[in-house]
Amino acid sequence: MAALAGTSSQIIKVAALSGSLRRGSYNAGLIRSAVELSKVAVEGLQIEYVDISPLPLLNTDLEKEGTYPPAVEAFREKILAADSILFASPEYNYSIAAPLKNAIDWASRAPNVWAGKPAAVVSAGGGFGGGRSQYHLRQVGVFLDLHFINKPEFFLNAFQPPAKFNDDGDLIDEDAKKRLKEVLLALKKFTLQLKGNN
Template sequence: MDQASLINLKTGEPVSWEKLEDKNVLNAVSFSPLWVLILSLLSGFCFAAQQICKDSLTGMEIELVDISELPLLNTDLEVDGICPPVVEAFRQKIAAADSILFASPEYNYSITPALKNAVDWGSRPPNVWGGKAATIVSAGGGFGGGRSHYHLRQVGVYVDIHFINKPEFFVPAFNPPPKFDGEGNLIDPMSKEILQQILVSLQEFTLRLSGNAQ
């Protein structure tokens, strides 16, 4: 995001980057990669979703947002109600989005600390998640990361995220046939088909929430 475009989400006024940088006392804390393989698989989901939108789903674009540079949530980092620049840039991307695609691995039966941290920063006043349509995809062993879905849905209740209910998509990435190639690209035809169904459902739900359903 262009530094000149940074605004105060509370007041709509431009924010001085020099003022924020002078008072910012902590550097960003990187939370990723937690698992290089899993994050690679989930990036593959995002790239596949982008390709599906390009090839066969008109009126929808997907942007991959990096959350690895967000600092650990600490309200002491806020200056006059403004978060650190990297956080404000992230929050404004969320605020501008029509809907959200969460690609979430599972960690100890829950979502990763990095994702929870991103959700928490987005919920700082004003809450930029409120009213957004969303869906979740995951990949991993066993249940394919499915338990993380239900924990993320629980968190979403408080921050007012509206998740689609069906279809759900948990990919047991290490079971045959191969779901991803060596570079993390989604190659399984059935998985691609389900992902497309999810994107269609997300698009329809987003339009319905906005009052623009056909």
């Protein structure tokens, strides 16, 4: 992309999606923390939270002559305009949450607007910290032609003391913030490499 080429002020536009629609969601909290980190600690990243809650359930009857419902069209445009993607995915039944899968499927309809984009995934939850959802998302990403960073991985057990989030779902754990920053730096580096600006 020409906008990224050969300047010291390269801005990478990141579309950030949370798979949880819950008020106070820890995964949405990870996205909010990533947005804040991008402003103060990771130069060159511009992260925009993209709300997936307005999307209708996937139903191809809603497609009319190559067009989609307005909420879907707006969502697809956000993904298409992004240089890279940040997912925050809770784990449900060893997999990704239904709202996120719905969003993924809408954006994969022809033309697939995920194709060729660098991506990273983080998660918070119990036990394994949402890790199994990440592995499933990576598998889905193979078909979508998404290119996930491999390292560092970010899984956060949200329920193991000390508290990682406050009552509003905001990330308060400083070590987790440092780890999240490393993910963002890796995503930035990988995006520039894929764009030929390493």
